[in-house]
Amino acid sequence: RPGISEERWWSPVNTPVLGPDGQVAWIIHRGEDVTAFVKAHQATRPAGVRVGEKLEAAESLEAELYARARELQRLNEELRQAHTREREVAVTLQEAMLHTPDLAQHSQDVVVRYQPAVGSLNVCGDWYDVVDIPPDQLALAVGDVIGHGLQAAAVMGMLRSALSAAVRALARPAQALEVLGLYARSIDDALGTTAVKAIVDRRSHLITYSSAGHLPPILVHTDGRTELLDQATDPPLGARPQHVPRPQASLHYKPGDTLVLYTDGLIERRDEDIDTGLNRLIDTLSECSRLGPEQVADTVLARLGVAGGGRDDVALVVVRL
Template identity: 65%
Template structure:
């Protein structure tokens, strides 16, 4: 017989600090012990984005925030519990608006799945170990000095330090593997023949340098070439693996079927058979240099921007359809064409370039268009760097970024 347990009462009564986050890392519940530990009220925390409600001390470093974000994003990606061992994360002092109080934590993140099997909630359990870290006997311990300490506490401190070092080493090894994998997956042989094309890839700042965004360039002799960008939901190695399969499939299909719409139709059917590929987006353009025509089709992706030499921008948004694999039954995808003049610039990108928290996507597209017009005289390579700087993502963004700039 299942016990009738009031879990809210349980969390309210437990002396251990707990809070609950949703998938957007917004705090939805905080127990009294957590409020006491953080020195905050429910109004300060509930309904707020975690890293806005409890910002990291900018005067120290942002490594703690990166580590916590990475832990939370890995949990959303894998559905597995995460532990962040012995991390310094200073808290704002209510009595000093610009002041922070040094705090050390051991944090456990536990996922709760919804009816669809995906992570719906994250339970964060925090243990404040600041007093222990600041203990003179903890900070200056030799084996002789430790003799007067509790053997259990000393052993725990040594074990926490060992685990922290092992986790950092494992994280560094995984990052190196991830970088190598991403570079291999984004290798585009045909790109070497296009001095008129610049590409950029920036991983999400909280990821392992490997994500689901991608780009591709395929030559279709004698006078056409195809360009694509895409975005797979999620981060980490699993998203990168799905990205690699979709990118390779589309690259092969466009060589046999030089129609962007038909190529995306085939890719959509393939995506339905690949775990993790549902709701992936992609846009494909075919550039005919003889007729000066751009033919395109869009599967749920943001519209490419065509920058004309007079500084005006045109959105390629006349052939937009749902994401890959979104339809239960096969339906032909739309396709559209637009002419261009020599010297025009075509820009394809993923959402990390323009999306901002609590901002309409149209505002981001308008900001992109304005930035393009300001630097249109630059070469594709210089324009790519200038664009990232103007949009304040040169050092990365919360989401990964793929960017392709083509001087037509």
Template identity: 60%
Template sequence: MREPQIDYKAVFRALPGMVALLTPDLVYADANEDFLRLAGRTRAQLLGRYIFDVFPENPNDPAAAGMSDVRASMLRVVATGERDTMALQRYDVQDPERQNQWVERYWSPVNAPVLGPDGRVVLILHRVEEVTELLRARGRPGSSQARVLEAELYTRARELQELNESLRQAHARDREVALALQAAMLPVANPDIGHNGAAVRYRPAAGSLNVCGDWYDMIDLPGDRIAVAVGDVVGHGLSAACVMGQLRSALSAAARVAEGPAQALDVLGLYARSVEGAESTTVVKSFIDWDRHTITYSSAGHPPPALLHADGTVVFLNQATDPPLGARPKHIPRPQAQVSFTEGATLVLYTDGLIERRDEDIDTGLARLAGTLTRHRQDDPESLADTLLGDLLPASGDTDDTALVVIRL
């Protein structure tokens, strides 16, 4: 069956109710037919113009606050990327035919973000319900009946606004606690681990709702070996950070007694079945043996580690990838693979926030990572870690957490 060809521009203009699109600078980008009709403006009078040039405040009403309220709401949407429901507004409209005449109007607005591929607000969707006629049906504006109805509507809208603010504050507290928990559990790189230095980084998402469960871990093993892991819990906020802490600790313990990374992930997968929220977690585990100059690795659905050779070539370790934790109904032993390295090579483990973008194939992100590694192959681990974050993360702010480990071999 062929998918229908939908003209979304036509759909937008036919939407019932007043809907307009504005840029983050509060300039009209488009408006549907109901908006034009009920606002009494033509498309030419709106598009490309600042909202309050088209609809200025009534200068004859010293108590008017509609303009400042609407502006504050829209700027909140741009700053937070979250929907904002406004209280009932009285916002008089200038008669387009008689500039000195103002018509008393009552509106119930909602402003919502339209996000671009980088997660930034590119448009504000401004939906308005005019309730002037409703007030008149219950009694003319200014009458006792109308004032009662206006008060009821105002109270309901204010309650919604206060609920939105409470949710924003709760999310902010959730983010602060999650970040504190992650900071307490994620170790600082031990300069003595390995032979030639290592660097670790954790970069939280920019948005208040996007703190995730990314983690890394590095431990010494018996003999001249170390174990390195990077993982990513599905979900956001404090719950994801708590799951992250449980899985990281369990994998760290399993790695100390396992014969190899695949067996450590087998143990972790069995444990994850008893941890709510651990399903679909991705993680990659690597054992580095300095005596044998080998890297043995196993991946549970995670982006492949990158091995940067001294000559600048990059190999992605993708020969032992299996589904994420809890993805199979029955337990099946996980695969592992081994690769050799020469002194001076660099191993890079990371989470998907470093390479994935909503509008790109993952191969594009991997190619971008490989290019940066090749160009900066002479950098020490600390400098290389900073360069990777600076070159690969969006300049507009990270929309996902990123964990990163760089080890000079």
């Protein structure tokens, strides 16, 4: 077409566009400009080739391009299906590792939210756990393995299972974390993991807790007052002397209070101090003190801007005491 060499002509089919001199000006395949590829091939042809021969060569090249494009499309589809299968396997694995049978018995008073980082395979190294300890105790935990993806999820699964077993055998949260710390030293990529364990005694209305480098849980009273459970914090797993006992602390609560455990993905932002995010969470919880656990969880995620996921993994546990 006249003037075609000066403008791009977007053809809806795989057709070469010829200039007035019979030269291929542009070729468009599925909306992609492959002109440079065609001209590179034209440059290798001998001089003096007639227009008809050039047209035949262009058609041959078009057929080759189309065949290659179909092959590329097939490979892309295979990759997409492989990614889908990998994601399904990863999600199934994570769900199995986070399975919490006792949680079903507390559907009215315990709510959990779990969100892997945006762009991940929907697996991560954060975890939560809810364990009934007869006759009247409830053990709660959250933890955070360094990193994302399948490797972090595998480490998370081992640590979570070990802590869940330890708290069933040991009466004190600090003891359970000591056992977990020893176990973590034998697992690659487990060092530096943070975790917090709390046991709620419904008879004495007492919360006993211990933390391995984790952010403090928050007790929200019915009048909106908040207390940080930050009196028993020690270094992360594997980052402390083995001969020194982990600290443990306790505080009383009143029926109707709310206990919140979370991981750093909820409050940590790259462009601000972590205390800013923590204060934002505290203010939000103070305003939500009379809401139900489901509403509290949803409001917290929305107010802190991670309702649709964030850059880091998030685990959140909200307990109406």
